[in-house]
Amino acid sequence: MTTAVNAANAGAIVLGDLKVNRLGFGSMRLCGDGAWGLPKNCAAALKLLQRAVELGIHFIDTADSYGSEVAETLIAEALYPYPAGVVIATQSGYTRPTKKNWIPNGRPEHLRKAVEESLKRLRLSCIDLYQLQIPDLHVPFADSVGALADLRRAGKIRHVGLASVTVGQIEEANAIVPIVSVQKYFNVEDHSHDDVLATCERMGIAFIPWYPLASGQLLRSPRLVKIANERRATAAQVALAWLLTRSPAMLPAPGTGRIAHLEENIGAADLKLSAEAMHLLGEPRE
Numbered sequence: 001m002t003t004a005v006n007a008a009n010a011g012a013i014v015l016g017d018l019k020v021n022r023l024g025f026g027s028m029r030l031c032g033d034g035a036w037g038l039p040k041n042c043a044a045a046l047k048l049l050q051r052a053v054e055l056g057i058h059f060i061d062t063a064d065s066y067g068s069e070v071a072e073t074l075i076a077e078a079l080y081p082y083p084a085g086v087v088i089a090t091q092s093g094y095t096r097p098t099k100k101n102w103i104p105n106g107r108p109e110h111l112r113k114a115v116e117e118s119l120k121r122l123r124l125s126c127i128d129l130y131q132l133q134i135p136d137l138h139v140p141f142a143d144s145v146g147a148l149a150d151l152r153r154a155g156k157i158r159h160v161g162l163a164s165v166t167v168g169q170i171e172e173a174n175a176i177v178p179i180v181s182v183q184k185y186f187n188v189e190d191h192s193h194d195d196v197l198a199t200c201e202r203m204g205i206a207f208i209p210w211y212p213l214a215s216g217q218l219l220r221s222p223r224l225v226k227i228a229n230e231r232r233a234t235a236a237q238v239a240l241a242w243l244l245t246r247s248p249a250m251l252p253a254p255g256t257g258r259i260a261h262l263e264e265n266i267g268a269a270d271l272k273l274s275a276e277a278m279h280l281l282g283e284p285r286e
């Protein structure tokens with residue numbers, strides 16, 4: 001089916017030797033409340049994933065901790081065998097003994113086991129992008145990254161990414177193994193990790209802003225709503241268009257459990273923001 005709304009309208013971005021449309025999908029919200037357990041309606045979650053791919057989403061972000069294990073299982077169930085060009089990016093670095101507990105675990109033996117388990121759940125022999133979800137303060141960072149470098153050498157991972165890291169950690173990791181992506185909190189109302197974005201731009205690394213919609217909180221922002229009304233767009237579309245315009249290194253992957261919101265968010269790929277709108281939304285960069 002052809003459709004005018006398509007993630008391809010956001011352009012493309014490279015992740016090592018892979019190229020994906022520059023608007024992805026984050027799967028955390030597909031699980032039950034608090035990213036814990038099964039969704040209320042599994043059939044609807046599967047349909048949403050299929051619709052995302054149908055609308056040109058080629059980058060799907062997930063993690064073994066979403067569910068736990070639920071999001072990866074749903075992705076495989078909905079999309080396997082994966083259409084050509086679809087990149088599943090998963091990550092590990094947390095264990096979740098309960099819904100509320102996210103416990104960092106970057107021990108090499110944990111990461112090795114996590115990769116094997118994700119490979120099984122995703123029904124893959126090699127994961128296109130595997131991300132360290134958080135540095136573990138109790139484990140030397142180089143040991144966690146070194147474990148991923150070994151897994152890459154063993155052919156279990158194609159590319160390595162990072163999340164929740166500093167500029168120094170990106171540089172340290174990149175000296176061990178080529179880093180192709182970094183996830184960090186970033187959205188139109190919070191640019192406090194501008195330094196990480198600038199580093200990604202300089203190093204040719206994709207920047208994946210997590211909580212691109214601040215979990216939906218920022219959609220009531222008067223500045224966003226004003227521009228949305230002027231452009232006959234929605235606040236979510238303006239927030240995502242702002243990210244896409246902010247940097248060519250940006251790869252937003254907003255999450256939703258609703259097909260209507262998915263389609264609305266992909267519509268952001270067609271929204272061009274003027275320099276004046278970018279300025280009004282807090283973009284001072286020349």
Ligand SMILES: NC(=O)c1ccc[n+]([C@@H]2O[C@H](COP(=O)([O-])OP(=O)(O)OC[C@H]3O[C@@H](n4cnc5c(N)ncnc54)[C@H](OP(=O)(O)O)[C@@H]3O)[C@@H](O)[C@H]2O)c1
Binds near residue numbers: 254262
């Ligand atoms: N590496 C990390 O540590 C890390 C941490 C957090 C997130 N992430 C990744 O980043 C992805 C994005 O984060 P996220 O999904 O939590 O946050 P988000 O994209 O900022 O916001 C998702 C929330 O916004 C709502 N929403 C989405 N589209 C909407 C629309 N058009 N209108 C109104 N509300 C809308 C969703 O509710 P509905 O379901 O009702 O649409 C959901 O509650 C995650 O899925 C995950 O893959 C990574």
